[in-house]
Amino acid sequence: MEQARQPLVLKTVPVPSPAEHQVLVKVIACGVCRTDLHVLDGELSQPKLPLIIGHEIIGIIAKKGKEVVNLNEGDVIGIPWLGYTCGKCKYCNNGKENLCENALFTGYTIDGGYAEYTVAYERYCFPIAEQYANASGSPLLCAGLIGYRSYSMIGNHVTKLGIYGFGAAAHILIQLAINQGKKIYAFTREGDKEAQSFALKLGASWAGSSYQSPPEKLDAAIIFAPVGDIVPKALMDVDKGGVIVCGGIHMSDIPSFPYKILWEERMIRSVANLTRKDGEEFLKIAPEIPIKTEIQTFPLREANEALDNLRNGKVHGAAVLTMM
Numbered sequence: 412m413e414q415a416r417q418p419l420v421l422k423t424v425p426v427p428s429p430a431e432h433q434v435l436v437k438v439i440a441c442g443v444c445r446t447d448l449h450v451l452d453g454e455l456s457q458p459k460l461p462l463i464i465g466h467e468i469i470g471i472i473a474k475k476g477k478e479v480v481n482l483n484e485g486d487v488i489g490i491p492w493l494g495y496t497c498g499k500c501k502y503c504n505n506g507k508e509n510l511c512e513n514a515l516f517t518g519y520t521i522d523g524g525y526a527e528y529t530v531a532y533e534r535y536c537f538p539i540a541e542q543y544a545n546a547s548g549s550p551l552l553c554a555g556l557i558g559y560r561s562y563s564m565i566g567n568h569v570t571k572l573g574i575y576g577f578g579a580a581a582h583i584l585i586q587l588a589i590n591q592g593k594k595i596y597a598f599t600r601e602g603d604k605e606a607q608s609f610a611l612k613l614g615a616s617w618a619g620s621s622y623q624s625p626p627e628k629l630d631a632a633i634i635f636a637p638v639g640d641i642v643p644k645a646l647m648d649v650d651k652g653g654v655i656v657c658g659g660i661h662m663s664d665i666p667s668f669p670y671k672i673l674w675e676e677r678m679i680r681s682v683a684n685l686t687r688k689d690g691e692e693f694l695k696i697a698p699e700i701p702i703k704t705e706i707q708t709f710p711l712r713e714a715n716e717a718l719d720n721l722r723n724g725k726v727h728g729a730a731v732l733t734m735m
């Protein structure tokens with residue numbers, strides 16, 4: 412990425428060398444995430460430039476930098492959005508490294524995975540179970556993790572959960588939620604029958620458009636669609652005490668709404684980034700269920716096409732770039 416609001420450029424650049432505490436990783440696959448679109452569109456306005464985007468990386472360690480202690484050449488690892496934290500600020504000291512003042516983000520403030528090679532700090536790499544050591548594992552690294560973090564915010568009383576925006580994150584989360592006995596109500600773009608039947612196939616109890624009312628009041632809602640209009644709608648869909656979790660990093664403005672739809676202890680909150688604890692927990696649970704990702708693969712040189720497909724709602728499940 413050379414500039415915001417321009418297509419990515421395919422370029423040959425030197426293979427990076429791993430600094431202290433870093434590993435050089437030969438990329439196997441990298442997922443295409445909505446956040447990549449927000450970076451490209453300038454909605455996330457502080458990227459390193461030029462930048463290699465991509466933060467759902469499955470790769471194999473090709474070389475260790477100095478002071479790397481736990482990883483070895485040949486290990487398959489996953490690299491998520493959270494690329495580095497300082498370990499010293501009040502958030503890091505409080506178990507909230509996802510809010511670190513000095514964090515670096517893969518594919519945004521440091522180079523990411525739309526490439527044949529990348530480097531990553533050892534402490535932010537996750538070991539990957541064998542069945543995910545390929546393109547199918549990529550969506551777990553952001554769609555899966557952000558879904559998991561959002562899900563952990565809905566509260567314990569929830570049986571009826573609404574998911575708004577049925578893309579990469581939702582298709583993973585629904586498998587976890589159903590495994591834990593939740594009833595899922597899937598909301599999609601208006602008229603997106605394909606996404607609705609996909610949700611039903613994965614076990615949703617009901618599927619409809621984001622502007623339809625569910626057949627019963629929900630206990631909580633998670634919004635993955637980057638559409639602020641959905642927030643007041645979701646507030647009207649949840650019962651007393653219900654939490655609305657906004658799972659995206661960017662959303663269009665939320666329109667004003669009457670206080671009475673927030674009344675009775677309904678809540679709206681966002682989730683930001685991830686902690687390594689989220690990653691460790693989720694990547695342990697995923698193979699136990701086991702979560703299966705539905706992917707559509709593209710070669711690296713078709714990255715712009717993959718992004719366009721995501722933008723236009725043409726991807727069911729997740730788009731993934733493959734390098735090997």
Ligand SMILES: [Zn+2]
Pocket residue numbers: 496497498499500501502503508510511512513514
């Ligand atoms: Zn920090």
Ligand SMILES: [Zn+2]
Pocket residue numbers: 444445446447466492553554
């Ligand atoms: Zn992402």
